[in-house]
Amino acid sequence: MHDDDKEILEEILDGNISKYEVIIHKYQARIISLCFRYTKSYPDAEEVAQESFLKAFNSLHKFRFESKFYSWLHRISINCSLNYINSKEKTKEKETISENSGLNEGRREISSETPYNAYNMQIMAETIESVYNSLPDDLKLMIKLRDIDDLSYDEMTKIAKLPIGTIKSKLHRAREILTKALGKYIDDE
């Protein structure tokens, strides 16, 4: 199975640790979102996601490239989230026993406000949705096949009935339009 991340991962395994930041940038949003489904709290979701990335890094030498890296990372994140839930339940039991349990109730509320030092993904999503809907159909199809359905270029050529070069160029153009719209929300660190 071809994995887009294989080259980067091999560089990391060769000792170029800084390349791991590319992997984090690529998957942070999806992994935090996955962890949030379990934790129901954004700060906790980030903490669990952080642990997931660290675990994946420390076990990278065990990754055999038999599946996609994201599938492997996804599985690690689910395990970390389940561990988090188990530890949280234990704490909850202790809190129930403790006389001061009422003092900690406030922490469980989910805040919808975006902290100062964070990207507001909701606003970005609204922008992207409108730009995506305004794309020409052929470009929209490229985005759908590659970025939403995760198809390979070979599979895309069969569906779109276009040569691979044309597909790559159309996909590049579509992505450029979308990332340009997204770029104004992302400041350079």
Place this chain on the structure above:
Amino acid sequence: MMNDKTQNIKLLGFLKAILKKEYPHYISKDFSSKVMSKLDKPFYSHGFFNYGLRIASAVTFAIITLFTMDSILTDNVKYSKSNIEQEILTPTRNVANQMKKCDYVENEPQPSDSLECQ
């Protein structure tokens, strides 16, 4: 400062998350740098060092165990500095066979040299 390629990958990551509708409400701007700051000790790139460390810890553990066991086993036996000279008192007469069961003794006159039933 992030280079253009990394910035583009970050944008594509966000884009893909949004298109797949797998995005959180917000993401801390320093999320990646927080993770990267904890990656200072890669386990796999120091295989030889790790191997040596494991052997050293095993040897240390063995030495400590030996010392502990040695001190526990030898401390309980305290040898006297002088010879112990004591007379051993041996019984001059075997008295065990002369004892009678109390059931029979009660109604019989007791000989003078027999032991009393208690």
